[in-house]
Amino acid sequence: MLFGKNPIITQTKVSEFAERLKENKIMGTKCKKCGQIYYPPRWACAKCLTEENEWVELSGEGKLATFTTLNVGGTKFEKDIPYTVGIIELKEDQNIKIMGWISNNIDRENLEVGMDLKAVPKTLEDDKITIELIKV
Numbered sequence: 001m002l003f004g005k006n007p008i009i010t011q012t013k014v015s016e017f018a019e020r021l022k023e024n025k026i027m028g029t030k031c032k033k034c035g036q037i038y039y040p041p042r043w044a045c046a047k048c049l050t051e052e053n054e055w056v057e058l059s060g061e062g063k064l065a066t067f068t069t070l071n072v073g074g075t076k077f078e079k080d081i082p083y084t085v086g087i088i089e090l091k092e093d094q095n096i097k098i099m100g101w102i103s104n105n106i107d108r109e110n111l112e113v114g115m116d117l118k119a120v121p122k123t124l125e126d127d128k129i130t131i132e133l134i135k136v
Contacts, residue, residue, distance in 0.1 A: 016041075016055060017040065017041050018129070020055075020057075021121040021129045022121075022123075022129065024120065024121050025057050025121070026039075026057070026058045026060050026098065026119055026120075026121065026131070027041060027055050027056065027057055027058065028040075028041050028055075028056050028058050028096065029041040029042055029043065029053040029054065029055060029056065030053060030054050030055075030056045031045035031047065031048060031050060031052065031053055032050070032052040032053060032054055033045065033048050033050045033052055034047050034048045034050075036048075037056060037058075037093060037096060038053075038096075039058060039090075039096045039097070039098060041053075041055070058090060058092070058096065058098075058119075059090065059091060059092055059118075060090070060098065060118045060119040060120060061090065061091050061116070061117075061118045061119075061136060062088035062089050062090040062091050062094075062098070062116075062117065062118075062119070063088060063089055063091070063113075063114050063115065063116060063117070064086050064087075064088055064111070064112070064113055064114060064115045064116075064117050064133070065086075065087045065088060065089045065097065065113065066086065066087050066113065067084055067085065067086035067087070067102060067111055067113075068084065068085060068086075069082050069083070069084040069108060070082060070083055070084070070085070083101060083102075084101070084102040084108055084111070085099060085100065085101055085102065086099070086100065086102050086111075086117070086133050087099045088100075088117050088118075088119060088133060098119040098131060098133075099131065100119050100130070100131035100132050100133040101122075101130060101131070101132050101133065102117075102132075102133050103132050103133060103134045103135070105134065105135070106133075106134070106135060116135070116136040117133045117134065117135065117136060118133070118134050118135075118136050119131050119132070119133055120132055120133075120134055
C-alpha cells in the first residue's frame with residue numbers, strides 16, 4: 001500500500017488509515033479516555049498518554065487555512081509542476097487540519113483562505129493514494 005508519492009508502512013497500529021483510504025474514507029483516532037481526536041491518526045494519546053483509542057471517520061469538510069503553489073519539486077513531482085497544496089481546518093474541530101493537493105478543477109486565481117473545501121482520498125494512475133482538496 002502506498003500513500004501519496006511515498007510508501008507507507010502498513011504493519012503499524014494505524015495501518016487501518018491506509019486501508020480506509022481505499023474505501024474513500026478519511027479516518028482519525030479518538031482517545032476513549034479524554035476524547036481528543038487526532039489526524040493523522042495516532043495510537044497513543046499525547047494528552048493523557050493512554051493507548052485506548054478508537055477509529056473515527058472524519059467529514060473531510062472544512063475551510064482553507066493556507067495554501068501554496070510549488071513551481072519546483074523533486075523527481076517524483078516533476079510531471080506535476082506547478083501544483084498547489086493546501087491545509088483545511090475541519091468544520092467539526094478546527095484543531096484538526098488536513099493537508100492535500102488542491103484539485104485541478106479549482107481555478108488558482110479564485111483560491112482564498114476561508115473558502116469551503118473537502119478532503120477526499122484520490123487514487124492516482126499508479127494505484128497510490130493521496131488526499132485531494134475539492135470544492136464542497
